[in-house]
Amino acid sequence: MIGSCRNCPLNDLECSLNESKVDATDEKAYCRDFSLCSFESGFCGLSHSKNYQLKWIRNSGKTSSDGTGPQSDHTRCNKKDGDYIYIDASKGKKGDKARLESDWLSAGETLCLQFWYHMWGVRMGTLRILMKTNQFEITVWEEFGNQEDEWQFGQTPLKPDGQNQYKFVIEAETIDGDEGDIAVDDVRLNEGSCQKIIDNRKFNQRDVRK
Secondary structure (H helix, E strand, O other), X not given: OOOOHHHOOXXXXXXXXXXXXXXXXOHHHHHHHHOEEOXXXXXXXXXXXXXXXXXXXXXXXXXXXXXXXXXXXXXXXXXXXXXXXXXXXXXXXXXXXXXXXXXXXXXXXXXXEEEEEEEOOOOOOEEEEEEEOOOOEEEEEEEEOXXXXXXXXXXXXXXXXXXXXXXEEEEEEOOOOOOOOEEEEEXXXXXXXXXXXXXXXXXXXXXXXX
């Protein structure tokens, strides 16, 4: 059945580390501390970027607007007491953004950032993942527009330049109107390159609404 919990979280994807060489000053230690962020107990050390119009909101159950947003979080599937984060599009106008930033990561080896996202609504904006240094920032992943009433899996490699520490940024941008809530859940860091996901990684919210 689409939407059953066995098809829901990627429980087998852990923060995979080489246990023999963990340095508290590098990205492996941050990966260990961060591991999986399900937003059940807060923002897991992610911080809101300053000088942006909107903020990410922790929420459980449905969002405040009809015709948009998930009915439940991704972690606990059909149960409506789990938390996720989202932006309330009704509070913004075209071009408004909300950002969450990680702690600084070292300019070492590649990490894989994995997450689940929900983008359902007729006035849907854009979700981005960026890499940010003190000198520049680049978009490494982007999705926009209505993606149906489903939790969908996303991932992107974070490839540092070998010279500059960096942060990853989760950014949502609104267009105009109420039906554009963007939600994120189960953010995870893995050491190494991203592996190709070949099976269906969608959790259909219509099964929750029945």
